Amino acid sequence: MNNLTDALHIPDTQSARDERRLAIQRVGVKDVRYPMQLRVGGQVQSTAAQWDLDVALPADKKGTHMSRFVAWLEALQGTPLDAAELRTQLAAMLDRLHASDGRIEARFSFFIRKRAPVSGVQSLLDINGRWIAETRSGVTSIWTEATVPVKSLCPCSKEISDYGAHNQRSLVTVRVEQLQPIEWHELVRFAEDSASSEIWPLLKRPDEKWITERAYENPKFVEDLVRDVALRLNEDPRVGRYTVDVENFESIHNHSAYARIERT
Secondary structure (H helix, E strand, O other), rough: OOOHHHOOOOHHHHOOOOOOOOOOEEEEEEEEEEEEEEEEOOOOEEEEEEEEEEEEEOOEEEEOOOOOHHHHHHHHOOOOOOOHHHHHHHHHHHOOOOOEEEEEEEEEEEEEEEOOOOOOEEEEEEEEEEEEEEEOOOOEEEEEEEEEEEEOOOHHHHHHHHOOEEEEEEEEEEEEEEEEOOHHHHHHHHOOOOOOOOOOOOHHHHHHHHHHHHHHOOOHHHHHHHHHHHHHHHOOOEEEEEEEEEEEEEOOOOEEEEEEHHHE
């Protein structure tokens, strides 16, 4: 027999019938590292992502074809992703797996170019991003997430101290369901515009003075910060469901302060 004939006679165990009558809601692969092209601010950035890919498996099917997930990733190479393209590619993955329901999650870093507030020097700020695309019962939802580093200053410390106030770096994680397209830099601004101050990778001394004074005049508890982000999201018709998480890495404690608001 030649190789083609041999391949035609290899049993397809995954496609066998299963008699246990239990459907599986999610089956697939996790933490697959693979390159990704991402549209950010009208440009295409190359990054590497950790992918979780899965589909729903009917009760009468024994297994899914795991290799097809990686084959889908390979076919994706060179295609820049935004929300619309991710929706298209999710449909392509479901078709490849012969599934009606499924989910894509990708975790990655991307960069925003920033200009310092006084000197104007430019630098790149790295942001942790996430895509989540899911189809269930014929309905597809696209979620976008950014974890944004900012600066917060304690209102209580400012009020009770004769001089100065304790402040710290904070992480604001904004996850939104996109009803209409939202650019990555817009998602970042929801967090930065709500903080005591945004931060920059590269600063000169006049910039440091500006940020210090800006934060002092704009104190925020963790509760203030999470509420202010949520208010901005509430005012944007492009946003459906969302969660906002804020973690303050407290400078006077060996623990963090934390808050979350969800709209479900």
